[in-house]
Amino acid sequence: MSNETLIVDLSSELAPVRRRSMVREGALLLALCAVELALAPATGLMRADMHHMGWAPHLMWRVASLGLLAVAACVLAVRSFSPTARPRQGLMLACALAALAIAGGAFVTPAGNGEMGLLDRIAPVSGMRCATSIFVLSLPILALLGALMRRAAPTQPRRSALASGIAAGTCGAFVFAFCCPFNDPLYVVVWYSVGCAAVAAVARWCLPQRFRL
Amino acid sequence: MEAAQHGHGGAYRRLLGETSEWLQRYFERRLPPGEVDDAVQETLLAIHRRRHTYDPRYPFAPWLAAIARNKWVDQLRSLARRSADELPDAIATGDHEAAVVSSSVLAGLLDQLRPAQARAILLVKVQGYSVDEASAQTGLSPSAVKMNIHRGLARLTALIEKTPDVE
Numbered sequence: 001m002s003n004e005t006l007i008v009d010l011s012s013e014l015a016p017v018r019r020r021s022m023v024r025e026g027a028l029l030l031a032l033c034a035v036e037l038a039l040a041p042a043t044g045l046m047r048a049d050m051h052h053m054g055w056a057p058h059l060m061w062r063v064a065s066l067g068l069l070a071v072a073a074c075v076l077a078v079r080s081f082s083p084t085a086r087p088r089q090g091l092m093l094a095c096a097l098a099a100l101a102i103a104g105g106a107f108v109t110p111a112g113n114g115e116m117g118l119l120d121r122i123a124p125v126s127g128m129r130c131a132t133s134i135f136v137l138s139l140p141i142l143a144l145l146g147a148l149m150r151r152a153a154p155t156q157p158r159r160s161a162l163a164s165g166i167a168a169g170t171c172g173a174f175v176f177a178f179c180c181p182f183n184d185p186l187y188v189v190v191w192y193s194v195g196c197a198a199v200a201a202v203a204r205w206c207l208p209q210r211f212r213l
Numbered sequence: 214m215e216a217a218q219h220g221h222g223g224a225y226r227r228l229l230g231e232t233s234e235w236l237q238r239y240f241e242r243r244l245p246p247g248e249v250d251d252a253v254q255e256t257l258l259a260i261h262r263r264r265h266t267y268d269p270r271y272p273f274a275p276w277l278a279a280i281a282r283n284k285w286v287d288q289l290r291s292l293a294r295r296s297a298d299e300l301p302d303a304i305a306t307g308d309h310e311a312a313v314v315s316s317s318v319l320a321g322l323l324d325q326l327r328p329a330q331a332r333a334i335l336l337v338k339v340q341g342y343s344v345d346e347a348s349a350q351t352g353l354s355p356s357a358v359k360m361n362i363h364r365g366l367a368r369l370t371a372l373i374e375k376t377p378d379v380e
Contacts, residue, residue, distance in 0.1 A: 020268075
């Protein structure tokens with residue numbers, strides 16, 4: 001088929017299209033996060049003493065830093081779906097933000113935690129449960145980001161997939177921050193990172209598989 | 214493109230016509246002549262399928278160049294996968310200017326490969342020798358020649374992906 005024939009074919013079957021909107025996609029992500037947050041108390045996932053926690057520094061640190069990271073990562077992921085986007089710098093910025101958030105945890109360690117052993121503080125069995133919960137909470141957001149990515153035109157699909165994984169992981173961790181009964185920042189840093197990294201790895205491997213521009 | 218997004222067929226046809234000329238020049242400088250038409254048509258199809266992702270607040274050229282570059286890399290990857298295939302006897306030739314630019318770009322890229330890989334690609338993919346003939350000329354086994362072509366093309370793809378867009 002010649003180029004001219006192809007052009008005639010394409011233009012003769014032309015239909016109006018609904019233009020992609022980053023605001024709409026961001027709103028969809030926000031709505032899905034809100035639904036997960038709203039479902040947490042209804043399903044009994046929300047921690048029982050949440051109403052008594054008030055402005056506890058460790059809770060504020062956890063919620064604020066994860067919220068900030070989730071917003072930054074979602075913006076990065078949605079922006080990276082544009083063909084002209086270069087997600088590399090955004091990914092580096094997200095890593096820098098994550099490092100800052102982790103460093104902030106050093107200032108909010110609850111009293112008495114320093115006397116506990118490292119293994120007691122990390123609590124691997126509970127930690128694995130937390131990481132798994134984060135992974136499960138991330139899946140709906142990852143599915144939505146995957147659908148948005150397929151509909152868009154990222155020219156660096158592997159990096160876009162990684163950004164989507166980080167976004168889904170941090171959103172899942174943000175929702176889980178209201179449910180997790182552990183307060184120790186070391187525990188939070190270790191197991192939330194494991195959960196987010198697992199989501200990012202799955203996204204990086206799965207999302208580009210069937211994507212074709 | 215904005216008119217095309219609203220379903221204006223005439224504007225879309227004009228746009229694709231001008232775009233295909235630009236793509237023809239773009240790919241002639243970057244791909245072997247036999248691959249150019251495929252790359253142009255693949256890019257036109259990608260533009261058609263993803264036309265809803267164009268934002269009229271921004272210029273059209275960077276959007277088009279990003280898609281063309283992606284298709285170029287795809288085409289190079291597919292070349293790398295087919296590295297052991299024989300070249301067809303009848304190879305289309307582009308105009309003189311495109312050939313000169315293409316060979317100069319290719320020479321620059323081949324300089325960055327290992328000498329054995331560059332020589333194998335030059336003999337088989339550029340000069341049209343068969344793998345056996347290239348093997349006789351280089352003194353390497355046919356499978357070593359194929360391996361050099363395969364790795365060389367993979368390396369070329371990686372190099373091109375790292376370089377910023379020229380146009």
